[in-house]
Amino acid sequence: MSSTFVILLVGALLCVLMLLVLVSLLRSSIAGIREWCAANALAAGGLVLYAYGRELSPFVAYEIANGVYAAGAVALYAGFRRFFGLRVSLPVLAGSVVAFAGVIAFFHYRVDSHAARTIAVALFQGAVCAGIVMTIQRSRKNWRSRYPYYFTQGMALAVALGHFGRSAVYFVHAGDLTSLLQPAPLNLFFLSLGSFVMPALTFGAVMMVHDSMMEKAEHAANRDFLTGAWSRRAFFEIAEREMSRSQRTGRDLSLLLIDVDNFKQINDTYGHAAGDQVLIEVVLRAETVSRSIDYFSRIGGEEFAVLLPETSRAAALVVAERLRAVLERKPGLGVAAYTVSIGVATLHGTESYHDVMKRADAALYAAKATGRNRVVCEPD
Numbered sequence: 001m002s003s004t005f006v007i008l009l010v011g012a013l014l015c016v017l018m019l020l021v022l023v024s025l026l027r028s029s030i031a032g033i034r035e036w037c038a039a040n041a042l043a044a045g046g047l048v049l050y051a052y053g054r055e056l057s058p059f060v061a062y063e064i065a066n067g068v069y070a071a072g073a074v075a076l077y078a079g080f081r082r083f084f085g086l087r088v089s090l091p092v093l094a095g096s097v098v099a100f101a102g103v104i105a106f107f108h109y110r111v112d113s114h115a116a117r118t119i120a121v122a123l124f125q126g127a128v129c130a131g132i133v134m135t136i137q138r139s140r141k142n143w144r145s146r147y148p149y150y151f152t153q154g155m156a157l158a159v160a161l162g163h164f165g166r167s168a169v170y171f172v173h174a175g176d177l178t179s180l181l182q183p184a185p186l187n188l189f190f191l192s193l194g195s196f197v198m199p200a201l202t203f204g205a206v207m208m209v210h211d212s213m214m215e216k217a218e219h220a221a222n223r224d225f226l227t228g229a230w231s232r233r234a235f236f237e238i239a240e241r242e243m244s245r246s247q248r249t250g251r252d253l254s255l256l257l258i259d260v261d262n263f264k265q266i267n268d269t270y271g272h273a274a275g276d277q278v279l280i281e282v283v284l285r286a287e288t289v290s291r292s293i294d295y296f297s298r299i300g301g302e303e304f305a306v307l308l309p310e311t312s313r314a315a316a317l318v319v320a321e322r323l324r325a326v327l328e329r330k331p332g333l334g335v336a337a338y339t340v341s342i343g344v345a346t347l348h349g350t351e352s353y354h355d356v357m358k359r360a361d362a363a364l365y366a367a368k369a370t371g372r373n374r375v376v377c378e379p380d
């Protein structure tokens, strides 16, 4: 059994293995996985056809094998685009595969040139890998952690350079080189590169999917389902951490409790869905005047808490007044008007957050009792 045959079959088996891994991730419904499954199935088929090339008819060995493997590469690229929410044009991608197969057929039937076919394959595969590198780079702002993205991008870049280098070598030494299926050292290197690129890039894709699933799980655990603000559970964890930091560093920490006024009436007048919309809007509007280090949380039905690190009592009062003003929605045609009341408290010494919470709650109660749509600070 020749080493080239073994390399191609091992490559095909790795593609099948990666396909099985991807199938297990299908139910995560993350975009791109279906395309990556198709890519690995096609690549496995293409590699098997390459491996048995000598026993097959020239048409199957050249046009079909290269066409199938090229379709796999294109499906891999489409998977990366879908994963990052980019548009995929099927006619363009399918057209590129057909055009590529046409080029192979030209350099097979019209001008029979092994070197030209090799250059065409290397340029096509190199371009697909370069496309993957650029797709990942373009979506940089959507990266969560860096490793899976650098890994995949690095792999794709190395393979793209390998393919472009290979086409350059064939271009310069067209007459001296033998078929890729001959066991010459350079051929074996390029053959391994070509055979293992699909499983390697799929491995990177699986890491990216894993990263995305972790992000989704963290979001579901830490964020309020309706408004996207910090959840009550996450808020108390953050509060505990920020309180010990403040007690350690001696820096101020303030807390605001915000309650939408007469919310029951909003629900009763406009309906529950409109009430939900008000809650969503409160968070969106509050974000426009909050700092990135503030923690805005929905701790109950229509009750919100904001933790303000490094903020004194006086500064917290200013923030609270700014929030109250931005959260006041005047009556409009068919839209729910609303206002909020805010209680302010600041951490003293080594007290627990229950104590600060109690004081902020008392201040909020006072704001409600004295007419609503106002800010009340805990007594000095």
Ligand SMILES: Nc1nc2c(ncn2[C@@H]2O[C@H](COP(=O)(O)OP(=O)(O)OP(=O)(O)O)[C@@H](O)[C@H]2O)c(=O)[nH]1
Pocket (backbone or CB within 6 Å): 226, 259, 260, 261, 262, 263, 264, 265, 267, 271, 272, 273, 274, 275, 276, 279, 300, 301, 302, 368, 372
């Ligand atoms: N639409 C909607 N309503 C909610 C949600 N959670 C709680 N509520 C409603 O919020 C209302 C809170 O009413 P109350 O506690 O009486 O308070 P309020 O009407 O805002 O009165 P004050 O706080 O005294 O100004 C109740 O009618 C709850 O059913 C929610 O997620 N969505």
